[in-house]
Amino acid sequence: MPDFFPVILAGGSGERFWPLSRKHRPKQFLILDGTERSLLQQTAERLVTLSGSYERLYVVTSNEYRSLVLEQLPELPLENLLVEPVARDTAPAVLYAAQQVAREHPDAVMGVFPSDHRIADESTFRDVIEAAIEAAVARGGLVTLGITPSYPATGYGYILRGAPLEGTLPTFRVERFTEKPDAATAQAFVDSGLYSWNSGMFVWTLQGILEEFRRHQPALHAAMEATGGVRARIREIFPTLEKISIDYAILEKSDRVEVIPAEFGWDDLGDWNALERLLGGSGQNVEVGRHLGLDTEGAILYTVGGDGLIATIGLEDVVVVRANDVTLVVRKDRTQDIKKVVQQLKAHPELEKFA
Numbered sequence: 561m562p563d564f565f566p567v568i569l570a571g572g573s574g575e576r577f578w579p580l581s582r583k584h585r586p587k588q589f590l591i592l593d594g595t596e597r598s599l600l601q602q603t604a605e606r607l608v609t610l611s612g613s614y615e616r617l618y619v620v621t622s623n624e625y626r627s628l629v630l631e632q633l634p635e636l637p638l639e640n641l642l643v644e645p646v647a648r649d650t651a652p653a654v655l656y657a658a659q660q661v662a663r664e665h666p667d668a669v670m671g672v673f674p675s676d677h678r679i680a681d682e683s684t685f686r687d688v689i690e691a692a693i694e695a696a697v698a699r700g701g702l703v704t705l706g707i708t709p710s711y712p713a714t715g716y717g718y719i720l721r722g723a724p725l726e727g728t729l730p731t732f733r734v735e736r737f738t739e740k741p742d743a744a745t746a747q748a749f750v751d752s753g754l755y756s757w758n759s760g761m762f763v764w765t766l767q768g769i770l771e772e773f774r775r776h777q778p779a780l781h782a783a784m785e786a787t788g789g790v791r792a793r794i795r796e797i798f799p800t801l802e803k804i805s806i807d808y809a810i811l812e813k814s815d816r817v818e819v820i821p822a823e824f825g826w827d828d829l830g831d832w833n834a835l836e837r838l839l840g841g842s843g844q845n846v847e848v849g850r851h852l853g854l855d856t857e858g859a860i861l862y863t864v865g866g867d868g869l870i871a872t873i874g875l876e877d878v879v880v881v882r883a884n885d886v887t888l889v890v891r892k893d894r895t896q897d898i899k900k901v902v903q904q905l906k907a908h909p910e911l912e913k914f915a
Contacts, residue, residue: 666766690728877892
């Protein structure tokens with residue numbers, strides 16, 4: 561197998577897990593599943609089993625979270641921590657990492673992974689990554705990891721499979737991406753059996769992805785290439801770059817994108833409803849911490865620390881979170897709107913400390 565360099569994108573704010581996820585310590589640095597390892601730590605450990613060492617692991621994050629990454633991943637070489645001076649979405653972050661790795665390892669394979677996803681079946685996950693590496697090397701394509709849909713989710717992007725390709729695992733040309741369809745469209749996609757969820761995980765050769773940046777984002781590529789990899793120059797140029805995702809910048813434009821549909825217990829842990837999937841209890845209460853409930857059903861109750869108590873009466877299908885100086889109460893079908901609350905907090909100086 562060629563040298564494999566996984567890159568973790570760890571600059572997200574995790575606002576839909578507010579108030580547990582806060583500006584000073586967002587979701588990827590939290591422990592959500594009752595283990596002793598944060599989501600970032602679990603992601604890093606999972607990927608190091610594929611790369612062989614922390615020397616081949618890279619992390620892209622914001623300057624605000626630099627110290628948290630180093631605290632949680634002390635084995636990570638300092639030069640492998642790539643700090644964005646400002647957030648510019650995933651395309652500049654991916655290009656930054658690709659150019660840095662390619663300067664010393666131009667013939668290697670790169671993987672891109674979010675820092676805050678759950679993978680339950682790590683053995684199958686490794687098999688899929690190895691198949692993706694093989695496919696990327698064989699054809700120079702951009703390989704996406706597609707998740708077989710289990711329900712008509714409207715919060716995910718969908719990938720339509722095209723012609724089959726050769727591979728250790730079933731692999732297909734990508735016909736089309738569709739971003740966050742409405743409920744009826746999502747149901748039709750699931751019923752067709754031809755779509756996968758877009759997991760946000762990718763595998764490609766460094767030469768392959770850099771060629772696609774030169775082809776589809778020449779200005780972005782030239783601006784970053786002109787820095788010569790010098791981090792002081794990167795800090796100067798980064799704020800001037802277009803804010804754009806890797807999906808819009810490259811994947812939706814390229815004719816070299818492939819997908820491997822897979823099932824390995826994936827969950828993006830997108831909001832508080834994920835605790836039902838993570839901890840079980842669909843239709844029943846999910847409780848983390850102490851809860852006293854009368855006639856309360858289908859609720860998610862979460863308290864930080866061992867001294868707090870949540871008491872509920874006559875509630876159904878709600879989320880109640882008690883986290884230090886903030887209490888959140890929201891219907892389960894409105895958790896996507898938590899981001900709007902956080903944005904309002906940031907807009908008011910007297911409330912910003914709660915964001």
